[in-house]
Amino acid sequence: MPQITIPSANITFECDEHDTVLRAGLRAGLGMPYECNVGSCGNCRIEVLSGEVVHERENPPGWNERDKARNRYLGCQARPTGDCTIKVPMRQEYKSQFLPVRTTGKLVAIEDITHDIREFRFALAAPNGFLPGQYALLGVPGVAGGRAYSMANAGEPGQWDFQIRRVPGGEVTSVLFDKLQVGDEVGLDGPYGMAYFRDESPRDLLCMAGGSGLSPMISIARAFAASTMSPERKLHFIYGGRTPRDICGESILKTLPGFGTRIFYHCAISDTAHADSAGWTGRTGFVPDLAVELFEGKIAEMEIYFAGPPPMADAIMKMAITHKAPAAQLHFDKFY
């Protein structure tokens, strides 16, 4: 099996030919930087000093001409063809509390949440815990590359639940929505991700999501509801959709202890033309604008979690920075 050596850290670990340098490093308990795990963000760059790697995903969006010229690759996509020596900035905070494991999940239940979001529940062949807010890579037969999906439950090792939005024409979501049946198996690899619930923080939580970003925010809310740390803390959940039929999440939060006293739900739709014709009497606008409307002057004191499509995540980030929220209080995943 290929050996990967990081001379600056005096470390060597094994990476089999079906694994990538980043994932094998995380499995070995190392702290290597990353974010998306699917070749899009570019945060997992490694420099190959000797040996050869090939990218799992051909021309991943996070890899550019400058990287090629400098022998830099994306650790999440780089498979070694033999022993390699690499340079990578090791960072302790990326070390996984639950080491990622490759296993399979058997579909045990499916439940509709909206017209295009569905919860898929999988029983794991090799149970593994996760931190609320983390994600896994899910692979289906016939489609190259796993897709990242965040778990919606709060860390139960034997079953991982995913709330997934159908992407029209999407390769993996088409299989999940149109072909997969209870009893079928998928590949699962995880947990991954840094946007997990920091239970030790005494600050109020602001959880924001739009569209497919529902799942990790629900996971964090579930863990928050079960936590006995800092009982005076509050969690504010803001969900944004385009039209009334996209709005969801409240019925799930209502089942949690503390809903209405320490857990609060707010939502808005962004398509104002639709609001009038559908008789919508709730708020209109975008998630970050609603956050400012509700929490102006308090945002910098909150622990802020968000997930969703990159334009929404960027707008929330901009809002949080404008309102002087420290970077250490921002925890997010962009759903590339």
Ligand SMILES: Cc1cc2nc3c(=O)[nH]c(=O)nc-3n(C[C@H](O)[C@H](O)[C@H](O)COP(=O)(O)OP(=O)(O)OC[C@H]3O[C@@H](n4cnc5c(N)ncnc54)[C@H](O)[C@@H]3O)c2cc1C
């Ligand atoms: C950290 C993270 C967490 C996410 N969590 C959720 C969630 O909880 N719920 C949800 O609905 N969506 C989530 N997503 C989005 C999800 O991963 C998919 O992008 C989406 O479901 C579309 O997949 P598709 O195959 O149906 O669409 P397609 O259009 O076929 O695939 C598009 C996506 O797949 C990726 N991709 C394409 N080819 C490859 C390849 N060879 N290898 C790896 N990746 C490839 C691209 O990044 C692209 O965004 C998350 C994304 C990220 C990065």
Ligand code: FES
């Ligand atoms: S973690 Fe590798 S490109 Fe995002």
